[in-house]
Each structure stands twice: as C-alpha cells, then as structure tokens.
Amino acid sequence: MAKIMIETNEERAYTLISNDFIDNFMPGANPVFALIYIYLIRNKNNGLDTSVIAENFSILESDVLKAFKYWDKAGLIKYEQNESGGISISLGGVLKKTKAKKAEALEAAREIIPSAKPKYNPIELEMYKNDYKEIGDLFEFCEHTLGKTLSDTELSTLYSFYDWLRLPIDVIKFLLEYCADKRHRRIKYIEAVAIDWAENKIKSVEAAKDYINIFNKDYREIMNAMGLSGRNPATKELEFMDKWYKEWTLPLELITEGCAKTVIAVGKAQFGYADKILESWYNAGAKTLDDVKNLEAAHKEKAASKETAAEAKKEMPKRKSRFTNYEQHVRDYDEIDRLEYERLKNKL
DSSP states (O other): OOOOOOOOOOOOOOOOOOHHIIIIITTTSOHHHHHHHHHHHHTTTSOOOHHHHHHHHTSOHHHHHHHHHHHHHHTSEEEEEOTTSOEEEEESSOOOOOHHHHHHHHHHHTTOOOSSOOOOOHHHHHHHHHHOHHHHHHHHHHHHHHTSOOOHHHHHHHHHHHHTSOOOHHHHHHHHHHHHHTTOOOHHHHHHHHHHHHHTTOOSHHHHHHHHHIIIIIIHHHHHHTTOTTSOOOHHHHHHHHIIIIISOOOHHHHHHHHHHHHHHHSSOOHHHHHHHHHHHHHTTOOSHHHHHHHHHHHHHHHHHHHHHHHHHHHSOOOOOHHHHSOOOOOOHHHHHHHHHHHHHHHO
C-alpha cells in the first residue's frame, strides 16, 4: 500500500476537526454521514438549509435528516426539530464521553440506514478488494456461490450490503447461500432480501436462520389460510403479516383463523378484510381461539337481544288516535232513495 505525502504552500482558512472524531467515530460511520458532520463543523456559524446540503452532496434531503439523527444518537450533536419543521443543532462539548458510552451510542446510531444507496467506482472496489482481505474473500465467495463473474455494478451492490446496510460479512455470505439455494441468483432479488434483513436488524447468522424459519413456516401457513399457497407474498401482504405477527404479536392460530373467516365471508383472499377482523380481536385482547369463540358468542347474544327487542316492538298494539277511534257509518244509498220516494208519494 502506497504512502501518501501531503504538502501545501497555500494560505487558507481551516476547519478544525477533533482527533477523537477522526479516530473513534468516523471509521464506523456511513461516509456521507461523516462528510455531513464535517460540513456542519465548517458551517457552525452560518445558516444552513437541508435542501442545500442534499444538493451539495447529491443525496436525498431525508438522508440529511438521517445523518443528523445518526450523530445525535452517537452523541456528537444535539438535534431537534419542531412541529413547523424548523431544525436546531447544537455542537461542541459532546465528545467527552466514556468509551463505553461511545460504543453504546455508535451501536444505536448504526441502526439508521440512509435511503440513498452509495455508488462505488471500479477503482474504489479494487482498493477495498486488495486492502481488506475479508472484502476480497466476500467478492470471491459471491462469485463462487452465484456461479458467475460479477460486474462492477453487481460488486458495488454487494459491497453496499456491508458499507450501507451494515450487515456483517458472515451474514452476507449466509444470505448469498440462502438465495442461491432458492435459485434466486439475480443481484436485484438478493439486494431486496438484504434490505429486508437490515430493516429487521438481522445481525447474526443465528438471527437470520430464526427469521427465515418464521418466514418460511408461519408466513406460508398464513398464505395457505388465505388460499394463496402457489406464490410468494406481495410487499403489501408482507406488511399486513408483519403487523399481525410482529407488531401485535398475535398467535399464529388466531391469524390463520381470521384469514380463513375472510375467505369464507368474501370468497377470496382479502388482507384488508382480515386486518379488520384481527384488529377487533387484538383490541378485545383475544389470545386464544377460545377467546375468539367467547367474543363471537357474546356478539351473537347481543345481536339476538337486539332482534328480540325489535320484534317485540313490532308486536305491540298501536295506540289509537281520535281519528282511528271514530267508527265510520256505512250508508245504503238505495235505501235512502226508497225512503225519499215514499215521502214524496205520501205528500202527493
């Protein structure tokens, strides 16, 4: 590896960066996040706008905010955003943390994944491959597992799993084997799985195996209950299942029961309909099928009570008004004519 000597005779203004930041914080950070922190130091006495920062670094404005949140969690800045969208950032005096506190803050900060995937040019990729043995081994492992020579674009995506998504090397290798075993060798598909694992905080091979088992077994069972055993779940369907299974922590038997009732009620798979059923059970605190039966029994009893009351109301005699109490007389007009004739005859 070549040594770099830097010399300059130019007189210019300088921005002081703490050695603590360079030594302890910058190496573990996303490169763009590190640059944004330096940019904040450079402009500490100037007014900044997130859209300008995003434009200067060719990234999304949301990623600028993620960088602020990252350094806030790491303890280097204090970031606040008010209801109207205004942002205030405090710098200075935050590097005086113990090593344990720094490690804890950095670990929390690494959970923040920037939206925009970095791009790495062929020279950078070659440098990573040659200077870092584990990266070189990863590239070779990927080509061997997928059975092909990877293009620069594919190598850039693969390296992003490590640099952007922060997946450990052993997890990335397991991910490649898992996708290859499923006959999914397209890098786009592999990237989608990698993003899913990163968002679900998969940090070890054991956690990845547990996640796969849940997905393969339980989610397949949910799809079967919906009558959709012949395909993989769509993104929106996965969002529903994640909500039922992970957010609400509903037992699998309740989820499949709700899906089965959906198919019976509407005649087809409809995740939105099932969501309404499961939401009612979740809000009622149902945890078992017996709880569901009790809820349904109570619902039927309440409905029957309402129906009985409605029927009783129908059968009650109506109160008669003065008009309905009036007994109408039926007139015999033939008899009236006869009497009138008799009266005139007698008069004559």
